[in-house]
Amino acid sequence: MEKIKFIIDGKEVEAVKDQNVLEVAQENGIYIPNLCSNPEVKSSGGSCRVCLVEAHQNGRMRLVTSCNYPVREGLEVKTETPLVKRIRKGILELMLARVPDAEVVVELARENGIEEPRFKKDEGDNYRYKCIACGLCVQVCEEVVGVSAIAMLNRSYEKKPGTPYMKPSEVCIGCGACAYACPTGAISIKDQGDTRKIWGKEFKMHTCSVCGKPYIPEAQIDWIVETTGKDRSFFDKCPDCR
Amino acid sequence: MAVDINKIDEIISSHERSEESLLSILQSFQRELNYVPEEGIKRLSESFGVPESRIFAMATFYKALSLVPRGRHTIKVCMGTACHLKGGGLILEAIERELGVERSGTTKDMRFSLETVNCVGACAMAPVVVVDNEYHGHASPSNVHNILKKYE
Ligand code: SF4
Ligand code: FES
Numbered sequence: 001m002e003k004i005k006f007i008i009d010g011k012e013v014e015a016v017k018d019q020n021v022l023e024v025a026q027e028n029g030i031y032i033p034n035l036c037s038n039p040e041v042k043s044s045g046g047s048c049r050v051c052l053v054e055a056h057q058n059g060r061m062r063l064v065t066s067c068n069y070p071v072r073e074g075l076e077v078k079t080e081t082p083l084v085k086r087i088r089k090g091i092l093e094l095m096l097a098r099v100p101d102a103e104v105v106v107e108l109a110r111e112n113g114i115e116e117p118r119f120k121k122d123e124g125d126n127y128r129y130k131c132i133a134c135g136l137c138v139q140v141c142e143e144v145v146g147v148s149a150i151a152m153l154n155r156s157y158e159k160k161p162g163t164p165y166m167k168p169s170e171v172c173i174g175c176g177a178c179a180y181a182c183p184t185g186a187i188s189i190k191d192q193g194d195t196r197k198i199w200g201k202e203f204k205m206h207t208c209s210v211c212g213k214p215y216i217p218e219a220q221i222d223w224i225v226e227t228t229g230k231d232r233s234f235f236d237k238c239p240d241c242r
Numbered sequence: 243m244a245v246d247i248n249k250i251d252e253i254i255s256s257h258e259r260s261e262e263s264l265l266s267i268l269q270s271f272q273r274e275l276n277y278v279p280e281e282g283i284k285r286l287s288e289s290f291g292v293p294e295s296r297i298f299a300m301a302t303f304y305k306a307l308s309l310v311p312r313g314r315h316t317i318k319v320c321m322g323t324a325c326h327l328k329g330g331g332l333i334l335e336a337i338e339r340e341l342g343v344e345r346s347g348t349t350k351d352m353r354f355s356l357e358t359v360n361c362v363g364a365c366a367m368a369p370v371v372v373v374d375n376e377y378h379g380h381a382s383p384s385n386v387h388n389i390l391k392k393y394e
Contacts, residue, residue, distance in 0.1 A: 148293030153302045164298035165309075171293070219334060 174203035367390030
């Protein structure tokens, strides 16, 4: 691993070549707002654009998304210039108009001086109302879970995650990783008794033999047993009672 | 509507079994079956080992692919700037009334599918209606009937 040095907000920092700017900033206690990138998901990031910063290199400056911009020797990053603030504000204002119910977006917009967008707010009544169409849920389902039950459907302003034909998916295991990863809490997941409902499909939950709490969908156990060869009896007890 | 499974399999097997063929197979479905059937996506997913969600997403991405059967003829009403100013909206309404079908819909007898497009590059003839690949310029609500009657 090749170590390099570069400058971020006037401070010289050390990093591994090709690490992304956002990650290095966080390691050095510099806050850059971000929504769609998740360090556990390689294919994530680059979509919401709230993480943008100024990247100066070879006498030129570009606005880049810090979550997927690789650090290099000689790079200088500025995270809070008037330009960055102005553009980020614009992005957040549009986003707020799009998903006025998404708490994180409302909060981020407020931090950046926006209470009310000047644009007409979107209306809707389903999960899409909070969705910023970043694609993280789909990336998690494909890359981390390995199931690809959902994909980004349609395009442009109609883009949204969903299952084929918006029907209960044949391959979904009900793990809920998509809902957990979603930055805006846009995916509805409901656990009631020993049933979980997600993406319009119901899953029977497996109950812990000690505390009696339903804690994991049967379908997820099947999937883990099938793909990793783990012994089924491992799931008799929930993580708290193991 | 019953889908022709043999036809689907025939289309799939006439292409190379690689991810790059996916789009052209979907286009073949569209061309030969007039739409991309659910069964086609399923079988394609099974035989290529590509998740169904990904193929479905592809089919929703391209305007040229339809998930429901299309009519024998496609009407495109231009809504580009020039046509819009020259009353493209009224033409659209007239066609909707004439055929009893809404924008993006297909008539019950499968004769026509109605769509709107943003500029077909024939602004001098505005407002324009394109049926299949024939351009009808200077359309008006009153000659809509005449334009459509020759298509069976
Ligand atoms: S549901 Fe959440 S994770 Fe998925 S695209 Fe929408 S905002 Fe992103
Ligand atoms: S966090 Fe970088 S683009 Fe969304």
